[in-house]
Amino acid sequence: xxxxxxxxxxxxxxxxxxxxxxxxxxxxxxxxxxxxxxxxxxxxxxxxxxxxxxxxxxxxxxxxxxxxxxxxxxxxxxxxxxxxxxxxxxxxxxxxxxxxxxxxxxxxxxxxxxxxxxxxxxxxxxxxxxxxxxxxxxxxxxxxxxxxxxxxxxxxxxxxxxxxxxxxxxxxxxxxxxxxxxxxxxxxxxxxxxxxxxxxxxxxxxxxxxxxxxxxxxxxxxxxxxxxxxxxxxxxxxxxxxxxxxxxxxxxxx
Amino acid sequence: xxxxxxxxxxxxxxxxxxxxxxxxxxxxxxxxxxxxxxxxxxxxxxxxxxxxxxxxxxxxxxxxxxxxxxxxxxxxxxxxxxxxxxxxxxxxxxxxxxxxxxxxxxxxxxxxxxxxxxxxxxxxxxxxxxxxxxxxxxxxxxxxxxxxxxxxxxxxxxxxxxxxxxxxxxxxxxxxxxxxxxxxxxxxxxxxxxxxxxxxxxxxxxxxxxxxxxxxxxxxxxxxxxxxxxxxxxxxxxxxxxxxxxxxxxxxxxxxxxxxxxxxxxxxxxx
Amino acid sequence: xxxxxxxxxxxxxxxxxxxxxxxxxxxxxxxxxxxxxxxxxxxxxxxxxxxxxxxxxxxxxxxxxxxxxxxxxxxxxxxxxxxxxxxxxxxxxxxxxxxxxxxxxxxxxxxxxxxxxxxxxxxxxxxxxxxxxxxxxxxxxxxxxxxxxxxxxxxxxxxxxxxxxxxxxxxxxxxxxxxxxxxxxxxxxxxxxxxxxxxxxxxxxxxxxxxxxxxxxxxxxxxxxxxxxxxxxxxxxxxxxxxxxxxxxxxxxxxxxxxxxxxxxxxxxxxxxxxxxxxxxxx
Numbered sequence: 095x096x097x098x099x100x101x102x103x104x105x106x107x108x109x110x111x112x113x114x115x116x117x118x119x120x121x122x123x124x125x126x127x128x129x130x131x132x133x134x135x136x137x138x139x140x141x142x143x144x145x146x147x148x149x150x151x152x153x154x155x156x157x158x159x160x161x162x163x164x165x166x167x168x169x170x171x172x173x174x175x176x177x178x179x180x181x182x183x184x185x186x187x188x189x190x191x192x193x194x195x196x197x198x199x200x201x202x203x204x205x206x207x208x209x210x211x212x213x214x215x216x217x218x219x220x221x222x223x224x225x226x227x228x229x230x231x232x233x234x235x236x237x238x239x240x241x242x243x244x245x246x247x248x249x250x251x252x253x254x255x256x257x258x259x260x261x262x263x264x265x266x267x268x269x270x271x272x273x274x275x276x277x278x279x280x281x282x283x284x285x286x287x288x289x290x291x292x293x294x295x296x297x298x299x300x301x302x303x304x305x306x307x308x309x310x311x312x313x314x315x316x317x318x319x320x321x322x323x324x325x326x327x328x329x330x331x332x333x334x335x336x337x338x339x340x341x342x343x344x345x346x347x348x
Numbered sequence: 349x350x351x352x353x354x355x356x357x358x359x360x361x362x363x364x365x366x367x368x369x370x371x372x373x374x375x376x377x378x379x380x381x382x383x384x385x386x387x388x389x390x391x392x393x394x395x396x397x398x399x400x401x402x403x404x405x406x407x408x409x410x411x412x413x414x415x416x417x418x419x420x421x422x423x424x425x426x427x428x429x430x431x432x433x434x435x436x437x438x439x440x441x442x443x444x445x446x447x448x449x450x451x452x453x454x455x456x457x458x459x460x461x462x463x464x465x466x467x468x469x470x471x472x473x474x475x476x477x478x479x480x481x482x483x484x485x486x487x488x489x490x491x492x493x494x495x496x497x498x499x500x501x502x503x504x505x506x507x508x509x510x511x512x513x514x515x516x517x518x519x520x521x522x523x524x525x526x527x528x529x530x531x532x533x534x535x536x537x538x539x540x541x542x543x544x545x546x547x548x549x550x551x552x553x554x555x556x557x558x559x560x561x562x563x564x565x566x567x568x569x570x571x572x573x574x575x576x577x578x579x580x581x582x583x584x585x586x587x588x589x590x591x592x593x594x595x596x597x598x599x600x601x602x603x604x605x606x607x608x609x610x611x612x613x614x615x616x617x618x619x
Numbered sequence: 620x621x622x623x624x625x626x627x628x629x630x631x632x633x634x635x636x637x638x639x640x641x642x643x644x645x646x647x648x649x650x651x652x653x654x655x656x657x658x659x660x661x662x663x664x665x666x667x668x669x670x671x672x673x674x675x676x677x678x679x680x681x682x683x684x685x686x687x688x689x690x691x692x693x694x695x696x697x698x699x700x701x702x703x704x705x706x707x708x709x710x711x712x713x714x715x716x717x718x719x720x721x722x723x724x725x726x727x728x729x730x731x732x733x734x735x736x737x738x739x740x741x742x743x744x745x746x747x748x749x750x751x752x753x754x755x756x757x758x759x760x761x762x763x764x765x766x767x768x769x770x771x772x773x774x775x776x777x778x779x780x781x782x783x784x785x786x787x788x789x790x791x792x793x794x795x796x797x798x799x800x801x802x803x804x805x806x807x808x809x810x811x812x813x814x815x816x817x818x819x820x821x822x823x824x825x826x827x828x829x830x831x832x833x834x835x836x837x838x839x840x841x842x843x844x845x846x847x848x849x850x851x852x853x854x855x856x857x858x859x860x861x862x863x864x865x866x867x868x869x870x871x872x873x874x875x876x877x878x879x880x881x882x883x884x885x886x887x888x889x890x891x892x893x894x895x896x897x898x899x900x901x902x
Contacts, residue, residue, distance in 0.1 A: 143530055145526075145529065145530060168532075169532035169533070169534060170532065171532070172529075172530060172531060172532035173531060173532035175530075176530075176531075177527070177530035177531075179523065179526070179527060181523055182523075183523040183524055183526055183527035184524060184527070185524040185527075185541060185542060185545050185546070186521070186524070186545075186546070187545045187546060187549060188541070188545045191647070192541075196527075196528060196531060196533070196537075196541050197531055199528070199531060199532070199533045199537045199541065200531060200532030200533060200534075200537075204534060204536045204537065207536075207537050207540070208536050208537065208540045217637065218637055218639060218640075221637050221639060221645060222639050222640065222641075225639060225641070225643065230639075230643065230645060231645075233645060233647075234647060234648050249527075252527075252531070256531065262530075373724060376720060376721075376724075377720075377721050377724060377725070379717070427669070430666075430669050431669040431670075433666065433669075434666035434667070434668075434669035434670055435670070437662065437666050438663065438666055438667070438670065441659075441663065476884060476887050476888055476891065477884070478848060478851060478852055478883065478887075480852045480855065480862075481852075481865070481880055481883075484865075484869065485682070485685060485686075485689075486682075488681045488682060488684075488685045489677070489678065489679050489681045489682035489685070490672070490676070490677050490679075491672060491673065491676030491677060492676075493670075493671065493672035493673070493676065494669065494670040494671060494672060495670055495672040495677075498670060564760075564762045565762070567762055567765070568762050568764045568765070571764065571768075571855070571856070572855070575670075581765065581768070582768065582856070585768050585769070585771075585772055588772065593769075597761070597765070600760065600761065600765070601757065601760045601761070604760035604761075605756065605760055608756070608760070
């Protein structure tokens with residue numbers, strides 16, 4: 095469970111990205127965060143695994159307040175939170191298999207991981223994650239030789255190998271073509287349904303958000319202006335979030 | 349005047365600058381050649397020299413080539429060539445390995461811009477120092493042997509490779525490191541899985557390129573005694589011994605072509 | 620023996636073969652890094668044999684002695700003598716610059732026609748460009764110092780062999796860099812010009828030349844910098860320049876050698892600085 099209490103984030107250049115966020119996300123939800131670029135979506139997402147530390151307020155992950163944790167505790171927090179990036183963020187020259195295996199580095203000592211000694215069970219886990227994503231046969235191919243959609247699936251497999259409770263996704267399909275987009279979003283839905291993993295995703299395309307997420311959160315200027323189900327959304331609310339009618343590229347189409 | 353004629357007048361008169369420039373260059377070249385110390389008469393004898401040279405080139409002493417018969421193995425061209433190769437190879441290897449920590453010290457990504465400038469300056473000093481002078485100095489300490497050659501090339505390479513390594517590190521892609529952060533990796537794990545896989549191919553490519561250059565340098569270092577073909581070559585040259593010189597040059601050409609070929613092939617595979 | 624081999628096979632299989640819970644199995648290919656490491660180790664061991672030296676000759680203290688000798692005035696000479704000597708190095712310095720300059724320019728000019736004929740997109744038939752490239756490679760394999768050595772044998776000592784050596788050396792490098800650049804340029808304007816009836820030379824002059832000129836000058840400056848460095852040394856084999864100063868004085872007058880080194884250093888740093896400036900402006 096993720097809980098924001100009066101969370102504020104001000105960057106060193108004075109920009110106030112989050113201005114008093116109060117939010118509770120329960121286990122198993124599929125949450126989509128929508129809003130203009132710069133509204134605070136990225137900051138909100140990255141504060142959950144403390145990639146961006148908050149300035150004030152309290153942030154609880156499973157009843158543990160995280161604003162003071164650092165070092166080993168922080169890494170233990172992060173290893174149970176998976177993150178998916180818009181540009182996949184794979185290690186390009188390594189094999190797919192090695193990339194997925196890096197999801198486990200925080201579970202072992204430095205010495206073992208630097209020399210590549212992972213227990214056989216975890217190696218199998220990595221391969222099974224790849225199989226779950228349907229790309230087992232690509233396991234030993236170099237990561238940058240895969241297509242965009244496949245690379246994002248490798249990223250998902252890496253996240254799954256962490257055996258996480260939550261997966262954070264920062265505009266995960268923004269770089270993909272329409273067909274692959276649907277495939278990857280289906281993967282997210284499947285992971286959420288079958289494995290019960292909480293998904294919190296920043297979505298650029300509003301109609302995708304509405305289609306896949308059970309809960310929509312609209313952010314504008316660092317404040318939550320909408321928090322409800324996709325049925326509760328209507329055009330007026332969208333205009334409020336975006337300050338205008340939706341643009342052509344914010345809707346995937348059909 | 350019509351509009352077009354006006355435009356024509358306005359066209360920038362580049363030809364004046366070009367003319368001045370060409371003139372200046374011609375003057376500079378003529379001045380360089382006008383040095384009265386140049387012995388132009390020697391040019392006439394070039395023809396006969398060429399003949400003698402080509403004749404002797406063809407007459408290759410196989411014993412000398414392989415280091416058999418009257419020659420000891422160590423005097424043979426084969427040994428000397430391999431010695432030269434050894435100097436180039438080991439020098440590059442040592443230089444590459446030692447350059448890594450220095451490159452960290454000269455890389456903005458690792459130690460920040462101010463310290464990096466310091467590291468870079470240090471590397472520049474090592475680089476500008478001509479190899480031959482370095483060899484002359486090291487010969488005093490280590491003797492006239494191949495070891496000095498290896499050390500010279502090694503030290504010089506630290507300067508050359510250090511800079512290129514630092515550039516590679518600075519141009520690295522940060523995204524994979526961000527992902528490793530999110531997964532909970534510590535510093536060493538980030539280096540092992542985020543930095544090393546990216547830079548090792550590039551560093552190897554740079555080092556292979558350097559190997560090519562260093563093998564050529566190794567042939568020269570012998571001239572001042574640091575082992576390899578250079579010494580025998582200078583001796584042969586001062587004795588006008590074309591057949592020896594020919595054998596050595598042939599060997600050098602073969603060696604460099606082979607190293608060049610291997611280096612290019614491997615570098616293509618790395619990309 | 621057979622049993623031993625079998626257990627090794629099982630061990631390797633254990634490391635590389637995976638069977639998933641759903642029954643699928645996959646084999647991890649052998650990691651090439653071990654092969655590379657193995658080859659490297661073999662090469663190191665092999666080549667180390669050739670580095671033969673007599674440990675008795677290693678006297679490290681000689682190094683510090685040498686350093687002292689290099690940078691302090693010898694015998695009855697004073698510091699002002701030391702610096703005054705540097706001023707007398709003006710002539711060798713100019714010789715060095717003369718050699719580099721003339722050699723670089725001539726070598727670069729000679730390289731242009733050859734580069735054109737070695738570029739695949741202008742000389743379209745292998746029978747033209749292959750021998751050109753071979754010639755270039757051949758010339759490039761010979762280090763500048765050796766060229767100088769041979770040139771001295773032909774024309775005696777002086778500035779001329781240095782100029783010849785540098786010309787040939789520059790020719791080799793410039794021709795290769797040039798043809799590589801020519802091959803990467805946009806051929807559209809060249810073809811357009813050919814279609815208007817221009818012959819190859821005209822097409823080159825108006826379509827190709829403007830595109831490569833800035834890069835050509837940039838390479839020229841870069842090669843000039845390299846040549847200044849090597850010409851400072853060429854003196855050692857008989858051409859003029861600072862190198863010959865060093866050779867003449869290496870036996871007894873270490874302080875002069877040190878002075879020469881400092882002068883050379885300053886020269887090379889200055890040229891490098893200027894060349895970086897020019898090349899950045901050309902970008």
